[in-house]
Amino acid sequence: MTCHYRCATSCARPVPNESDNAYFGDVVRAAVSRRGVLAGLVGLGVAGAALQQAAPANAADGDARLFAMPYAPGHQLDFDAIAPVPGEADSFDVPAGWAWAPIISWGDPILPGAPEFDIDAQSPEAQEGQFGYNNDYTTLIPLPGRTDRALLVCNNEYTNEELMFRGFVDAASATDEQLRISMAAHGMSVVEVRRTDADSPWGYVRDSSFNRRITPGTEFSFTGPARGSRLLRTTADPAGTTPVGTFGNCAGGTTPWGTVLSGEENFNGYFAAPEETDDAAEKRYGVTEPGRGWERVDPRFATTVERQEPNRFGWIIEVDPFDPTSTPKKHTSLGRFKHEGATISLAADGRAVAYMGDDERFDYVYKFVSRERFREGDRAHNLTLLSEGDLYVARFTGDGAEDRRADGRGEWLPLLTDGVSRVPGFSVEEVLVHTRLAADTLGATKMDRPEDVERNPVNGRVYVACTNNTRRGTVDDEGVPRPGIDEANPRPENKDGHVVEISEDLDDAAATAFSWNLVLVCGDPAAADTYFGGIDKDLVTPISCPDNVAFDTRGNLWISTDGNTLGSNDGLYEVTVDGPQRGLVRQFLSVPTGAETCGPVINPDGVVLVAVQHPGEVDGASPDAPASLFPYDGTGQPRPSVVQVWKV
Template sequence: MNRDNENAVLFGNGDELPSNHSQNPHINELIEGLGRRQVLAGGAALGALAFLGVSLPGSSEAAQATTQGLGIFKPRSRLPFTPVPVTRADTITVPQGYKATAFIPWGTPITGSYPVFLEDASNSAQDQAEQTGMHHDGMHFFPIDAQWGYGRRSDHGLLVLNHEYIDVNLLHPNGPTVVNGKRTSAEEVRKEINAHGVSVVEVRRNQQGEWEVLPSARNRRITAATPMQIRGPARGHVLMRTRYSPDGTATRGTQNNCANGYTPWGTYLTCEENWAGYFATQDTTLPRELSRYGLRNTSRFGWDTLAGDEFERFDATRKAADATGDYRNEPNHFGWIVEIDPFNPDSTPVKHTALGRFAHEGLVFAPTRPGKRVVCYSGDDSQNEYIYKYVSRGKFRPGSRANSRLLDEGTLYVARFNADGSGDWLALDIDDPAFQAACAAAGVSFADQGEVLINTRLAADVVGATKMDRPEWGAAHPDTGEIYFTLTNNSSRTTADAANPRIANAYGHIIRWRELSRDHAGTRFAWNLFLLAGPSSDSRGPNGQPLNADNILASPDGLWFDEDGRLWIQTDMSGSQLSSGPFGNNQMLVADPRTGELKRFLVGPSGCEVTGITATPDFKTLFVNIQHPGEGSTPSNLLSTWPDGPGKRPRAATVIVTRENGKRLL
């Protein structure tokens, strides 16, 4: 077998195989009973009555009534730009009057000896540990004055970004070395480990108005080998003990960091998504904390096939008399939310186990007020998995160094969406009587809360959570507090319904809900759908009308609200959706939930995913990440040459979007 064939077997696309075999209801079963108006209560018509199941006119009808029946002029558009067309050009396309500039691409030197990126990718593993990682994803801009919360500086700050995964064919000069299905180069694998994780980069706008990287002591790389601490109910648990940490309180690294979050106290949260494929086990019988998460006998990158403790930790096979002699529990150290203090380069990242263990896509906070509990939401990005909410036990105190502990003590809930448009948050709490009753009825037992959280997916199965179509990014409306989530797609769906008339959900949709408690901490909510993605013949926009040439999209993924309540939507199409059909390259659109207006703002280069978004407080600079341009490229067959130009390897990068006149973006 030649190297290319071996790589095709060893290196997959990273998506986890479906592992939810419960009989819990699927979201499509629940929306069959809802009329399209109730499910798609358009932006202008959205209100408490719509969420409570009362049929209101669609937004187009509401707009007509406003302009004709009441004699009121239609409000000025809050999306004052000409939408860009669908394109498959190998470049960044933005509206007229805007400019887009590539920034900090993979390999940008940021720390240590500041090693220059070599065009043939021959940089060493140590070089990679001092450069930005590969495949940029979720990110956040921290104003330099935001060390204890929200800052206002817009010309100077820390840009913190995830690096979700790697493309081994481009990371090395001639791709990875594989012999008989095994890795043979420790240097190559160390470089791959160092290309994962997070980058902290201090940036500043210079006198010419251009952004630049500062040679700062704050600049930092967190990789798949960085020491970390474990906190929360699973800290020290018997299922967390390993050869590296016999007491189960410490671990190494974070990987497959997809979307992100940021706390009201000024720290960064990175989220471990499709981590299970990094591990392998040769055991024929797997415990539920491995089998429910899809571990197999081969790993994605083959790191487990090399000798040495730094690589053997990716082999979860039982080899010793107990867990302190091997790495059977190492996979239990992943699937968490990791908190990083971007302002303190000497701080140790923290894995918060109270937030649950699954394929976290991101973490979004509900509006937070002093003296109130913090509430946050996260999706499990895998087919037929769930949406979760966490409510802290303690209360938020601005400026307090103890706020991080709010993520260690609280209650994790999972969502059940009911067919009447209502919803319930079901506690995954071993002391909750309803949870105890559900476990007894299912014949499932947990020794303690730590075991519940290590087995979060199973606990959610037991209580009857609703299976969703790959829940990914979430966003909280800054004015209304409504929560929006993208459901990217789900090829395993086999039945159609009125609100989503597809045998398989190839295009995805966006769901939203309103908590029935003012502080978001209650257990009841009301929901509907905001958008059904797809071509004009098979879609519905936020205004209740089919999507058109200005806004057709598929596979919505990234999601972000600006401070004025506009919703920015990023797409992650792949395969045939990218190569043919009406959608073109992956894109970013902007929606106004108040009016239902939706326009395409940006289209990325060939083969990329548009993902990750943040802005400066003055809203004059937008940072957007472009991941895996030219996906599938090899050194001899470049499918994109963005951003460096002809003959150069494609590199993930951040794009800086500004207006040519220097004013606010919108």
């Protein structure tokens, strides 16, 4: 059910990256085959002993110039780790001495005139004024000078009509009204929240002037070099400057100037398109799907009507939550692919740096460096920083198995610098609109679904969550081998994922070279192919399928999971990344059956926020036979919700 609605069952379809570039494994083999040491690593078939005692990179010196905003060490969360919760359990579990409560749920009214949630009285108009469905990336931005008022901004990634409407069968039999309701439930929600003091829970403000819904019908503006490109023009927008709508919004980031970034991820599954196409870009982006039926109520979602419309999605968008009348932006400078999200750091010279992952098997990790520099207090200027800059893609090089570590060096390969394409045969607009094809040409490293990519504001290192890739080391239907294992992706048929740690040269986010190592190879600690930073594996909590990451004020890494393969519900985990306990994993909370843990926010005051996405999304479930009743509010239906957890 999740695969069908979120990503058009991409795992069952051909891998979009069929490029024959010299992927990472080839580079390693060429470098070390004469020494005969790679055979030892491959012979293990897994990470295993080759990952023992990987040394952490040197920590950054804490220079605040490196970070998006001051982030002084402070509150340490004190909790006793919980045990994994069986996957069929319909419960939200937190440590002893902690409490939880929802802040807001799907269908809660946030705009004037919107009705209360009623699954049997839905309408497109109601949903446009209510909190959207399937909350993913979440951020909490305090109002200036206040600790009791803040703006909660959340992505509403996708809908599951089987759980939204009684008797729903499929898109072909859906009513036009159901299609419009589903469309209105996508996008983003901005909501003001308030609390009486730092020890009390947050509650949302129903009719705040800050509240806003952004949907597939919201007007946007393109920025950057591809604005106005021939590749972005449609019948409704012949200038190619004013795209309409956003959907598939997964993770994101909060900028130092107080805006929110959101990644348009699985956009390809929303377009009705011919299964067979000769267009290389359509194939590479997977725009060969039957769609979700939206073309019936909005013809632009049929590629036979608007061939270019898919090119207007797959971007990083920027929203100003403090101005509900502002026009959101789609930044072409950051490239187009299945963006998990984008997070911002500041380089040593003040330029804004965005880290990004392309959430697809065998796709890439990217970095953007702005042309202009951040100016403290000059918000108007800072709002333009993502419009122009340099775009890079990562190539990882291993140093072989001789040192018994999975580590090495890497470089950020230039796709676009100083306003000039650095990819032979690609114009600037082609680099930005067809970024995947450009990165293929340069020979970037094919990774295991790189999702969230974030810089630790305490130690300065960058963490890449590679969720999984069960196709690595296998063959396709025609017997052609797919990419095999390498040091940065050490397991064949990688079902549990891993986390890469990057240390950029000179501790500078603008650097074009880096070193790297694996900090986690996830799965059952008892399995030989798992690794936890070198710590005794008997001490750690099992973890599978890392997705979103966040950090607390001590620099601990927090990981939310999506798709636990170990028989347990997904959850949120704390991971120590520095000191003698490096690699220690402790589970903080567990979400209900069928749910995914998203958008963790680890507040300096010790309050934790998580987005509980698609609770009860279990095959065969329906409104008349729900698999979950989360958030247990008496409605008798599962409702995606943003939850707060605090110590009592």
